[in-house]
Amino acid sequence: MFWDWNYVWEIMPSLLRASLVTIEATFLGFLLALVLGLVMAILRMSRSQWISVPTAGLVEFIRSTPVLIQIFFIFFVFPEFGIVLPAMTAGVIALGLHYGAYCSEVYRAGLENVPRGQWEASTALNLSPYITFRDIIIPQAIPPVVPALGNYLVALFKETPLLSAIAVLELMQTAKILGSENFRYVEPITLVGVFFLVMSLVAAALIRQVERTLNQSLRNPGGGQ
């Protein structure tokens, strides 16, 4: 008896409840990543090297160390400096920071793809740098990179099981607890795997759809928007 359907129905409600925590962590983390990423991208492109070089160093550092250690770092090291965070908050900040570093590279690609002439035209029109950025550059830079950002949303979603390492009661942690209570790991862990597979496939299909829509509206700007 490898697979027990009764047990599956028994554990399903608690797994579904836990999957809400997973989804919540994903969205909060990604929101943070989007904001931090934009900030890091803008700082990295700053004209002053005293800002751009340390930011570049920080981004590279975050990108080349494991996210699990970063989660541990925020959860265990910050309290030493008097910042005690609940596990969920620490986890969301760590994920947001890690993927923010990745997203900043995506933003940078988008920002660098905006033709120089747009900046020059804005200067000629006497727009302030802030207005230029907000109304001219960002609206042109972001839409082409939305699919790339979407890929990082899926990647972040798949990293949320790491939060189980600092005892956030998300899907993986719940599955492990259920497994150890009933001495049966086959069903809970397989179900978690299936959940992630289904969600990622759905998300990938959605991203492809968004990409197609964006490509169409980029090809005939103004028309059909």
Next chain:
Amino acid sequence: MQLRPLAICAIVFFTAGLAVASFANFREFIPGLLQGAWITVQITVGGCILAVVAALLAAVAKMYGPLPLRWLAVAYIEVFRGTSALVQLFWLFFVLPHFGINLEPMSVAIAALGLNVGAYGAEVVRGAISAVPRGQWEASVALNMPRILALRRIILPQAFVAMIPPWGNLFIELLKATALVSLITISDLAFKAQQMNQTTFRTVEIFSIVLVMYLAISIVITVGMRTLETVAARGMARGR
């Protein structure tokens, strides 16, 4: 990147590091953490080898295999790319014993991470193979080469050069994913860090050293891959 601010930042960080190190005694943690780092390196190397093999097989099967093999390759790629590395690790660790397959934790770690990164690598390999100009295939047919021989002698060596930079990224991903194996009882760098943290409570020092160690390993990978890239590209230029 400009050299002067970089150098000055490096000097500032180095002096700050020295200042911190001089009144926090780092030395006692280094031997234990180095043991963990050695396990991490072993898993990384094993995982990388498995990943390259799995990626090559999956990509070739997906592109040229007979239909059932093609489906198998697609299923492998989608399943391993679509689920979390941690879930895969736990699945191999907790679920396989129920089917009577008992693996050492080390083997589980290498298998899970290698197969996970291999699935991403398969797409890299596929992209690199399809980037080889069609004329190369046609020339091989004209020279009466069997497909396997053409793939091995003509196509793959050219695709290899295009593959190196994305593989460098994947190897670093794999290195970072090795931190997960601490959760299946392997005493790698992340595990040692937690263990020492629980006994000594010197959290700041331990986790800072660990971050720097991971950074050092990933710099080694980056530099190694860049060297490989120049060496391989040099061969290409001569071949043309």
